[in-house]
Ligand SMILES: Nc1ncnc2c1ncn2[C@@H]1O[C@H](COP(=O)(O)OP(=O)(O)OP(=O)(O)O)[C@@H](O)[C@H]1O
């Protein structure tokens with residue numbers, strides 16, 4: 001044994017001697033060249049290709065590294081017990097989910113399209129801090145992907161695309177939805193963001209939303225088509241965005257529908273408070289800072305902006321209207337801060353034109369996969385240019401509660417399925433629901449109040465519906481009586497007016513004569 005140790009020691013001594021000799025005799029350049037030669041020889045005979053994905057690419061963070069890390073985290077968690085003994089755990093900002101990661105210098109195998117690959121996470125200490133504008137981490141991190149040479153051409157690109165897509169999905173799923181608002185107008189905070197965000201936890205879903213089931217299905221499939229439609233939008237040359245206009249009386253579920261859309265698609269919401277935005281350029285700035293896969297909402301659009309701007313400017317053609325692209329409608333005029341119309345009480349110089357550009361102009365495409373949702377209680381007040389397809393592709397009427405919607409509310413609040421309530425009672429509800437014109441919000445109130453006692457809740461609901469229906473009937477009777485009265489009066493006036501009509505006839509056309517007469521009167525007054 002002793003002899004063995006002595007031989008080993010002398011062998012080590014000889015090796016050390018030769019190493020020192022080689023270092024002194026062979027210059028470093030030659031050593032490097034020999035090393036490279038060996039590497040090349042090894043690569044020639046190896047049946048694998050190796051790809052390195054480093055954390056920092058020069059000075060920038062390598063997005064692919066982050067994507068691979070996230071992607072492997074899902075594989076690592078699912079196969080954690082099978083392969084890895086040591087996993088790193090992380091929880092990101094705004095996230096309630098813990099992600100698993102491949103620990104340092106650990107390996108993981110994966111299969112894509114039937115091809116096996118091996119990932120290795122390599123962490124080495126950074127040797128010397130070279131000069132950099134930003135401090136670099138002390139460790140050099142990277143992933144090495146090992147693929148069989150014969151498979152590399154057919155899978156590499158598709159595999160990396162797949163990883164990037166999957167990582168984006170995981171990132172979105174792991175992060176809580178965010179609700180952004182622009183309470184400071186377009187001004188930016190210390191981190192350069194004009195939006196403030198809070199986690200979005202609205203529980204509304206399409207399942208809880210009370211509306212016509214067919215209409216609901218249409219909207220859901222429209223949203224699904226939109227989310228899966230990247231190739232379609234590219235092929236047709238359209239910007240990947242969609243506009244929804246939700247209109248109807250207060251309390252019919254417009255805001256609840258927006259929350260349901262966000263929860264369905266997993267998108268963030270940007271709630272744009274137009275009254276906080278002072279200029280069109282601020283609006284543009286806000287738009288530029290929104291992310292893809294988001295819903296941009298303007299609630300109560302009729303109250304947010306003076307939608308008569310365009311109409312006013314229609315008469316004011318010399319005011320510099322720009323062509324807007326809607327046939328038959330004149331281009332909107334930009335109203336600048338110095339415009340007399342905007343001075344005085346209203347200093348807000350955001351215009352309808354700015355808003356139209358926001359939803360449909362070139363700037364609306366600075367990002368992708370975005371849904372614009374406008375809500376209003378008065379669709380008739382909106383400018384037709386705002387409603388046209390392309391801007392608002394889908395108009396959704398959120399109406400008073402109908403019988404199918406009522407069934408959804410009964411299920412949500414009382415847990416009553418079809419058949420749980422007596423048929424006679426259901427028939428009574430069905431007979432009265434349309435006449436009552438109650439909103440889902442009104443009905444929810446009645447149900448929520450009595451949710452501990454289903455019988456009482458339904459009894460009170462029926463009473464409320466009946467009394468509302470009676471109220472509506474009385475209003476209709478009164479209106480009809482008033483209309484009849486007006487019609488009678490008009491008839492009487494028509495009988496008394498042949499003389500006037502005759503006089504007008506001699507002048508050639510009622511309205512024209514009246515205008516002319518007034519004008520003459522005016523002229524006489526002036527003279
Ligand atoms: N269609 C609906 N389905 C389920 N719940 C509804 C529906 N409509 C209203 N509600 C209930 O009424 C409340 C108010 O609804 P919501 O805020 O969505 O109405 P809205 O149409 O946006 O009203 P407004 O026009 O005043 O903004 C919601 O919290 C929800 O509980």
Ligand SMILES: [Mg+2]
Nearest residue numbers: 254255256299
């Ligand atoms: Mg609302």
